[in-house]
Amino acid sequence: INIVNIKSLRGVACWIVDPAVIYLTIDNMFGGEGHLEPKIVPKEYTATELRIVRRFVDMVLAEYEKAWKQVYELKFDFVRSxxxxxxxxxxxxDEMVLHCKFTIDINGRAGDVDFCVPFWVFEPLKATLFAQSVGFQMESDTKWTGALESEMQTAEVEMAAILAEKKMVLGDILSLNVGEIIPIEVQDPITAYVNRVPMIRGKYGVKNGRYALRVEEIRNPTDFVSLGLKNRQMLGPQKYDDEFKFGMEK
Incomplete structure (x- = not known):
């Protein structure tokens, strides 16, 4: 556990280095390949190990300061281990703390470095951080909206029009035989689902010798919650324009 002073914010924090990270770092520094499973044994660190830990923490502090530089000039002072x-x-x-966890991978072996700081230490930066996030969001929206819309135009979706539904008890289903007829009532209008979300209502019919659906309403999926699906009797052939004949021929 490494206690540090945050000079620019007048507070203290701590960096906790996983013993596995220390073991792997020392192993690499003294010629090891870092492939062996770390053997963590509770013990006091030697003077050499403490110096290596200090160097490691100094590197972490420098990188963390660099990451914050565009937002705020953070400055850490090492206090003690x-x-x-x-x-x-x-x-x-009873005070709230901010906790950040970083995972470090060394030759396929991972360990954690944790940063803990009292919440009140970063309280003066709240307005600055909020302004930065809002600015970033506006810039991102402007930059990516066009590209996202373009990509979505080519996204493949599955549309299914539900012609009829029927509720049956399990006993009736188990007693069915090949050749039996199940009476159904065709829904009118038909609801078409896009990726299982109700989006379109229309009338079924035949066009160019193929079954088809003419779109009559395109709605927000939330509109269907209040309307529901109406089951009506099957429609017979009806005379409409030649291009689209509604109803199904008997």
Whole structure:
């Protein structure tokens, strides 16, 4: 556990380095390949190990400061290392803290580095962070909306028009035989589902010798919640324009 002082915000925080990360770092520094499973044994770190940990933490602090540079000039000062959580208290028991977890991979072996800081330390930056996020969101929307709309035009979706539905009890289904007829009532209008979402209502019929659906309404999916589906009797052949004959021939 490494206690640091945040000079620019007048607060303290701590960086907790997973012993696995320390083991892999030391193994690599002294010629190992870092492929062996870390053997974590509770013990006090040697002076050499503590120096390596300090160098590692300094590198992490430098990178973290660099990541924040465009938003705020964070500056860390290393205070001390602690092996006991009881002596690494950075805030009261009832206070909220911010926690960030970073996973470091060394030759296929991973370990975590955790950053904990009292919430009140970053309180002065709330307005700045909010302004940055709003600006980024507006820029992103302007930049990506056109590209996203263009890509969506070529996205493949599945549309299914439900001609009829019928509720049956399980006993009747189990007693069915090949050749039996199940009476149904065709819905009118027909509801077409796009990727299982109701989007279109229309009338069924025949066009160019093929069954077809003429679109009469295109609705927001939420509109169908209040309307529901109306089951009506099957329509017979009706005389409409030559291009589209509504109804199904008997």
């Amino acid at each position: 602690e092996g006991n959580f009881q002596f690494a208290k950075i805030t009261g028991n």
